[in-house]
Amino acid sequence: MAGFLILNFYAGRVSPVIYVVSSTILVLNIGFATVYFTHTPFSKLGDMYSVRAFQYSLFCLALLYITKLKDSLNEFSIKMRKETVQYKGFLLLLFKISVRYSKMPRLWAICFFPVLLIVQMVLILFGQRPDSFIRLFLDTSSFTYSRIPAPPPEMLKGDEHYLCSVAARGHTKVVKPVRAGLRHGKRIPVNRQLLVANAFEHLLEEYMPRMHHFIRYIYDKYGYPLSMHIRTKWSADLVYLFMKPLEWFFLFILYTVDQKPENRIQIQYSELRK
Structure with missing residues (x-):
């Protein structure tokens, strides 16, 4: 019921991880109800009425959960059709499947419903992108944060940060x-690891200042x-690899706490941070 209430009242305000966990809980409950139905179809137990009552209550809850998952899937499909994000590779295939869901014949939509739920969860977890305004501000060519051209590998003298060193020297x-x-007013090259680490620090600063x-x-x-010991490209590479598990931990926390974690990640080391 907690998972149902979250999807019913807070679906648009919870983080990707909480949304997926809530949906998964509903799916598991539907699976449990199915197992119970097949396990006790014509019960001959002494207390048959309690079995029937439990079957009936599970049936009602399963229908309630299926309806909520169907509504969530419809809302997600509508959102995907309005989305301007350009996916690539496997995520692009899942995106196309999700967009075409509403156009499927009813029988096919029912048959593929479990598959489409998995597609939705994968896209929610791994298809997150920052808002279009942030992408436009940071990706436009020739400006401060542009991807084109690539920034020179500068270091800030007297104020180094070893993740910055990795981004600049690896x-x-x-x-x-x-x-x-x-x-600090100077351009530096940043990588994904640095953005995630800084976003995690930003999160702590906002919610847990002490x-x-x-x-x-x-x-x-x-x-x-x-x-001070990171003076070669190889040493920077080693630090980068050593920090990977920590980066994944930071990313998990961000995706669990933030409704739009990629927004927080992408605005790091930019004027949008202010």
Whole structure:
């Protein structure tokens, strides 16, 4: 019921992870009801009335959950048709399937309903993109944060940050800088890892300022001395790989707490952060 209430009243305001977990809980309950029906179709137990009552209540709940999942799927399909994001590869295939869902014959829509639920959850978790305004502001060529041309590998003297060092000094094919960023008034190249880490810090600063202050103190105390040892591309690559599990943890927290985590991630090291 908690999962149902979240989807019913807060579907447009919860984070991607909470949305998917709530939907999954409903699916599991529908599966449980199906198993119970097939397990006790014509019960000969002494207390038959309690079995029938439980079957009836499960049947009602299963119909309620299926209806809510169907409504959520319809809303998601409408949103996808209005979406301007350009997906690639496997996500593009899932996007096309989701968009065509409403045009399917009713029988096909019923048969493919479980598959379409999985498609919806995958797109919600892995198809997140920042809002069109943010993409336009950050991706437009020739401006400060443009992807074109790529920024020169500058370092900020006396104020280094070892994730910045990775973004600036690692091999491009490994650390994968995505665009230019602005730090203390100077342009620096930033990669996905740096954006995610800074977004996580931004989240802590907003919701848990005391913990953020403590973590920032520890980081400033030990992070800067570590950065002094990152002087080659290979050492930067190693730090980048070492930080990967932490990046995934930060990303999980962001996708669990934020309604639009990619918005928070993409505005880091830009004027939009303000």
